[in-house]
Amino acid sequence: MIANFLFLSGSPQVNYKVFFEIARDFRKGGLTPDNFEEVLNLIDELPQINVRRDSDYKIFEHLNLKDINQEDFSIIIRELLRRGQEKSKKCWHPEACSSSCNVDGSGQIIVSAAHSIQNNGVLSKIAKDGHVTTFSREEVGFKGKDVGKKLASIFWGFCNHHDAMFRPIEIINYTGTSEQNFLYAYRAFVIICHKKIEASHFHNFGSQSENDIIENKNIFDRAILDKDYDAIITHVIELPLFYPIAVSSGFYLDFDFEGNSILHSENRMENIYITVFPDNGKTYCLLSYLKEDENLYQELASQLQSRNNFKSDLTVLLAAHVENIYFEPIYFETFIACQAESILKVFQQAQFDVQTLDSQGNHVGNLSLTPPDYLKNIEEINFFGY
Numbered sequence: 538m539i540a541n542f543l544f545l546s547g548s549p550q551v552n553y554k555v556f557f558e559i560a561r562d563f564r565k566g567g568l569t570p571d572n573f574e575e576v577l578n579l580i581d582e583l584p585q586i587n588v589r590r591d592s593d594y595k596i597f598e599h600l601n602l603k604d605i606n607q608e609d610f611s612i613i614i615r616e617l618l619r620r621g622q623e624k625s626k627k628c629w630h631p632e633a634c635s636s637s638c639n640v641d642g643s644g645q646i647i648v649s650a651a652h653s654i655q656n657n658g659v660l661s662k663i664a665k666d667g668h669v670t671t672f673s674r675e676e677v678g679f680k681g682k683d684v685g686k687k688l689a690s691i692f693w694g695f696c697n698h699h700d701a702m703f704r705p706i707e708i709i710n711y712t713g714t715s716e717q718n719f720l721y722a723y724r725a726f727v728i729i730c731h732k733k734i735e736a737s738h739f740h741n742f743g744s745q746s747e748n749d750i751i752e753n754k755n756i757f758d759r760a761i762l763d764k765d766y767d768a769i770i771t772h773v774i775e776l777p778l779f780y781p782i783a784v785s786s787g788f789y790l791d792f793d794f795e796g797n798s799i800l801h802s803e804n805r806m807e808n809i810y811i812t813v814f815p816d817n818g819k820t821y822c823l824l825s826y827l828k829e830d831e832n833l834y835q836e837l838a839s840q841l842q843s844r845n846n847f848k849s850d851l852t853v854l855l856a857a858h859v860e861n862i863y864f865e866p867i868y869f870e871t872f873i874a875c876q877a878e879s880i881l882k883v884f885q886q887a888q889f890d891v892q893t894l895d896s897q898g899n900h901v902g903n904l905s906l907t908p909p910d911y912l913k914n915i916e917e918i919n920f921f922g923y
């Protein structure tokens with residue numbers, strides 16, 4: 538019998554070594570500091586992934602490795618996320634360095650937990666008893682998950698000094714200045730990249746993904762240093778009612794609302810950023826992209842305006858692409874929970890690609906499962922319940 542976790546070494550999408558390290562540290566699956574090196578060496582001896590068979594794993598037999606059960610698997614994954622988070626702490630500001638950031642006594646930058654959605658301005662408006670509800674996208678199924686408002690939407694992406702750049706959206710009411718719109722888009726950009734870097738501790742996203750982050754960051758950095766807030770184009774959609782929903786996220790789109798392909802360049806992924814928050818009895822939805830990506834997304838933005846079907850169109854964008862989303866708990870139970878099946882379906886279609894491998898077992902590309910007309914919202918999902 539082959540210990541189940543060994544099969545992770547056959548997946549090009551994951552960095553199995555970090556999983557094995559934690560199993561070793563926690564003494565799971567029979568992995569210990571004594572046999573760890575040997576296990577890694579034996580994995581190197583296995584045939585290439587594309588020709589590997591179960592019987593090849595016989596070389597591990599003498600080590601008495603054991604299956605890791607579901608509960609221990611979850612424990613390891615939680616630790617993986619924690620270590621990924623720990624390793625990816627950094628200040629994203631373009632001037633970040635030990636002489637301009639907040640530092641400790643030994644000159645190390647102190648990165649603070651920053652909210653990607655304003656704690657006092659927004660989360661407190663949609664919290665109930667200090668809690669908000671977000672999506673828990675488990676492997677099977679989909680459900681809401683309550684989180685404390687203080688922990689909701691935080692990430693370790695700025696030192697205190699540079700986090701102050703968000704004051705115009707933290708402490709000043711939204712009036713739609715270009716600086717405010719820029720800051721919302723920038724923060725959405727940082728949170729999605731930061732989460733990706735945290736996850737890349739375990740998942741192999743490939744060099745293209747790293748390059749996307751670097752190239753996009755260069756453009757944002759230049760705009761911040763030049764105070765060139767018009768580097769971001771923002772379309773503001775005002776829904777006339779208060780919906781207790783908050784979002785800060787970003788993604789790229791392969792299709793517009795008519796099902797036409799959006800063709801991306803090779804050198805940088807062109808993202809669209811979305812921010813949703815209630816204010817003044819209304820709900821604001823900001824859809825932003827870099828000015829230099831206008832040729833890709835202006836058609837989509839004008840479709841959104843002319844369709845005048847905002848609740849459906851915004852919902853499907855959020856349901857298919859966004860995880861950093863928070864709801865007031867009772868609102869979630871009343872209007873969102875009942876749509877779980879459709880939300881999961883749309884999300885999976887949009888997110889999961891089939892990886893294609895060459896004859897050597899190297900990852901060469903992805904095959905998308907996204908139907909071109911998914912933005913038409915055939916499932917009729919609606920996040921804006923009244």
Ligand SMILES: [Zn+2]
Binds near residue numbers: 638698700
């Ligand atoms: Zn800093």
